[in-house]
Amino acid sequence: xxxxxxxxxxxxxxxxxxxxxxxxxxxxxxxxxxxxxxxxxxxxxxxxxxxxxxxxxxxxxxxxxxxxxxxxxxxxxxxxx
Numbered sequence: 154x155x156x157x158x159x160x161x162x163x164x165x166x167x168x169x170x171x172x173x174x175x176x177x178x179x180x181x182x183x184x185x186x187x188x189x190x191x192x193x194x195x196x197x198x199x200x201x202x203x204x205x206x207x208x209x210x211x212x213x214x215x216x217x218x219x220x221x222x223x224x225x226x227x228x229x230x231x232x233x234x
Contacts, residue, residue: 182233183210190214190229199226209233 187201187210196214204211210233216225 185234186210186231187212189234190231194227196227204230207233
């Protein structure tokens with residue numbers, strides 16, 4: 154639960170950074186998309202940036218190591234929500 158809350162805080166912070174750089178509507182869309190990816194993967198957010206003209210977001214997360222495997226970094230392009 155703590156990791157999820159931490160990741161959601163990071164998603165919000167990322168959204169605010171994107172808002173500063175690109176405008177509020179896109180930032181809110183990518184923050185929500187990032188939160189959805191973090192929830193679905195159980196990972197920790199690294200970045201969430203607008204992609205394809207603002208219609209989607211490129212979200213990168215780190216999946217924690219388990220069962221003796223190394224941590225994994227995955228990047229997903231998801232619709233802006």
